[in-house]
Amino acid sequence: MVASPAQIAFTAACTAHHLTPPLTNRVKAQLIDQLRADYPLQDLLAAAQIASSSYYDARHRQYRQDDPALIDEIAFYHKYYPDMGYRRVTTELQRLGWDINHKRVLRIMQEHAWQCTLYRHPGRGYRFDSFEGHTGQIAPNRLHRRFKTDRPLQKIVTDISEFRWDHESIEERAFLAICLDLFNMEIVTWQLAPVVTVTLALSPVQELITYRPALPYRMTVHSDRGYQYQHARFVTYLKRHHVFQSMSRQGNCLDNAPVESCFAQLKVLTVNNHRYPDYATLKAALQHSIDYYNFRASKQALGKLAAVEYRQRWAIDHDFLQFAGFTPLTNATNRKSPVV
Structure with missing residues (x-):
């Protein structure tokens, strides 16, 4: 269907004013008034998808002035x-x-x-995949997409994602490994490195287990089937500390959906909308964004609280005060500064 001249003009006016749908009747009426001298009213009403009664009501209504x-x-x-x-x-x-x-x-x-509009990025042209087949021990899928829990540090999901800087070449990339607590969606530990190794995958887990409070229940660490999670060092370390290991099914990213969503959020805050000149600048931006994600970003599922605030309130309400002050060492930066 060919667009009418009025529809083309109305769309151009929306673009000129940086307006995106849905538009209020008040805004539609203002745009129609601007174009009414050049185009028939009925064509403009059809372009704006507004009834004539709603248009005249919007024109004559006494709108309350905003503070x-x-x-x-x-x-x-x-x-x-x-x-x-x-x-x-x-x-x-x-x-x-x-x-x-x-x-x-x-x-x-x-x-x-x-x-x-930050979430409208079309995505990057590269994809990181560490699966190399059955190179070690495959753990059962203990989580089975049961992503909810009523206590901290019971269900931990971990993964590695790729971030690039400057010209985004193969030499200009870094890999971020995180441990995400499904209780409050908090990034409890993380590590950044220029190459993927077993040490990169294991470091956040080691830090979490070393500094976690004493728990009256066992922890489960869930990951995909990347070779570093199948490695004997990783498997043995979890067994030594009595931690259950869980793995997603092969080729099924939905089994680890929360950590994938977390990485998407971090990329919106960093590489999807900013370009960094070097590795050090990228690392500083990631540290800043992780702190923002933990301490500032409120979530509807947490009662409109940020992740750390939710955990602290839970700890006080349940007389579990060792969780109120639990803060991993890698997150000790300025927590209240805005995203830049």
Whole structure:
């Protein structure tokens, strides 16, 4: 179907004002008024997908003026926390004492073209895969996608992902290994290295087991079937410390979905939207983003709390105070500074 001149003009006006759907009736009416002198009204209404009654109501309705201080607050989050969508911005504003709901925040962000666009990256042209067949011992899939748990450090998922800097060549890449606690989706330990080795995979696990509090239950560490997780060093270390080992089924990334989602979030905060000149700069950005992910990024599934705050509240409520102060050494950076 060929677009009408009015539809082309309406789409161009949305692009010029950096507006993305869905648009409020108020915004649609304002755009139609700008174009009405050059195009028939009925064609503009069809292009905007708005009824004539809704258009005239939007034109004559006395809209409440938004508090300039509120707009300034939302502008601050858009500038310094560009990964935040309207729901997380609403949560932050409510924490500051604003009596506001998500619909009003969404409208204001739409009117000022402040919607989050960081997640629209098409993806990288490279993919890391460490599976080399059955090179060692394959552990059973103990997790079976049961990703929920009611206690910290009971279910840990781990994996390695590739991050590149500068021109993103094969020589300009680093590998990040993390341990993610399924209790609160917190990155409890992590390690970055220029090459994939068994030591890279094992280091975060060793750090976690060394510094974890005493637990009245056994820990399970789940991973994919990468050769480093099948290696005798990795398997033996877990057995020596009475930790269950679990592995995904072959070629099934959904069995380790939480850690894959976590890596996607970290790449949104770093390489998908920024370019780094060298390895040191990339490592500093990853450390900053991991701290932000743990200490600042609120999650709906955690009652709109950040991962560390959720764990600390749980520890106090359940009189398990050794978990309230548990902080892995690799995360000791500035935790409240905004993403840059």
